[in-house]
Amino acid sequence: MAGEKVLVLNATGKVGRNTCRALKEAGFEVFGTTRSNTSELTKMGVHPVTCNYTDRTDLDRALAETGAKKVFSITDYFLAAKSKPEVEIQHGKNAIDAAKAAKVDHFIFVSVVDAECFNEHVKHIKTKIIIEDYLRQSGLPFSILRPTAFFDDPKNWNPLKKGALKFLSTKTIKYCATYDIGRAAAVMFKNRDTWLSRSLDVIAWEGDLSQVAKALEKVGGVPVTFKLAMPIFLRRLFLKDLHNMFLYFEAGGPKGSPAEFRKVIPEALSAEDWFRFHGFYSNGEKIGA
Numbered sequence: 001m002a003g004e005k006v007l008v009l010n011a012t013g014k015v016g017r018n019t020c021r022a023l024k025e026a027g028f029e030v031f032g033t034t035r036s037n038t039s040e041l042t043k044m045g046v047h048p049v050t051c052n053y054t055d056r057t058d059l060d061r062a063l064a065e066t067g068a069k070k071v072f073s074i075t076d077y078f079l080a081a082k083s084k085p086e087v088e089i090q091h092g093k094n095a096i097d098a099a100k101a102a103k104v105d106h107f108i109f110v111s112v113v114d115a116e117c118f119n120e121h122v123k124h125i126k127t128k129i130i131i132e133d134y135l136r137q138s139g140l141p142f143s144i145l146r147p148t149a150f151f152d153d154p155k156n157w158n159p160l161k162k163g164a165l166k167f168l169s170t171k172t173i174k175y176c177a178t179y180d181i182g183r184a185a186a187v188m189f190k191n192r193d194t195w196l197s198r199s200l201d202v203i204a205w206e207g208d209l210s211q212v213a214k215a216l217e218k219v220g221g222v223p224v225t226f227k228l229a230m231p232i233f234l235r236r237l238f239l240k241d242l243h244n245m246f247l248y249f250e251a252g253g254p255k256g257s258p259a260e261f262r263k264v265i266p267e268a269l270s271a272e273d274w275f276r277f278h279g280f281y282s283n284g285e286k287i288g289a
């Protein structure tokens with residue numbers, strides 16, 4: 001198993017980068033796609049593959065060039081699909097079709113936790129259900145990872161500053177680190193037969209903003225204040241998709257628990273662990289310096 005080739009699509013993104021890291025640590029030979037940022041991947045010991053992951057012909061070429069029979073795939077609604085559901089769905093289908101044509105023997109798709117439970121306004125999650133269904137019908141050997149909200153979304157922390165946290169919700173939210181998505185992918189690739197046709201919710205920690213602030217305070221060694229990034233009525237007006245997503249999180253969703261995920265990844269990162277792992281504020285200053 002170890003030393004086997006894995007192709008990570010969208011490898012320079014938050015999920016892709018930390019998945020490459022986790023797969024390397026697990027002993028895989030990792031290839032990662034990027035449109036142009038090859039040096040970042042090379043620095044991590046990942047073989048860069050120049051490829052726009054949204055383009056079917058590029059995907060066919062990347063699979064042929066690398067010979068990888070394991071693929072880690074993620075799509076993106078807001079940037080790569082320019083907030084057009086049909087475009088993100090097509091990106092997902094392209095990756096599945098290309099993997100099928102290349103006779104990939106294990107395809108992991110990154111969806112979203114409880115994707116079927118969000119209301120119709122949460123368009124960037126509804127797309128994931130359609131891609132999941134397409135994957136299930138495709139005949140491609142697959143597994144699905146369903147992460148909750150990421151710790152590692154600098155936008156979430158507006159940005160991540162010393163002494164002050166802002167977030168789009170102060171309520172209790174279930175979180176995960178993108179690194180744990182990668183560690184779970186490594187477990188799935190190494191135990192293919194156990195994980196074929198199954199999905200796993202990636203949920204590592206749960207807490208409200210005061211608890212996230214306490215975690216940063218502990219790691220950073222300076223007091224941390226916290227507040228909403230914007231009043232809820234503005235969130236509802238200007239961020240309709242995300243607002244409706246938060247309504248589900250704030251009502252107690254997702255259904256899964258950190259305890260369940262820890263059966264697969266016992267050392268899954270808590271908020272405190274994540275601030276240590278991440279290491280830096282957005283201005284480059286070391287957390288805890």
Ligand SMILES: NC(=O)c1ccc[n+]([C@@H]2O[C@H](COP(=O)([O-])OP(=O)(O)OC[C@H]3O[C@@H](n4cnc5c(N)ncnc54)[C@H](OP(=O)(O)O)[C@@H]3O)[C@@H](O)[C@H]2O)c1
Nearest residue numbers: 012013014015016034035037075076079080148149150153
């Ligand atoms: N944030 C959360 O809390 C959360 C939680 C659960 C699931 N998700 C899901 O995670 C996914 C996003 O993943 P991510 O955060 O890892 O993505 P990301 O960090 O935004 O990915 C950015 C990468 O996408 C590539 N890219 C950007 N624009 C592109 C374009 N127009 N065409 C082709 N490639 C483009 C860039 O790679 P190059 O420039 O190197 O090509 C860039 O490094 C979404 O589907 C979201 O629903 C997010």
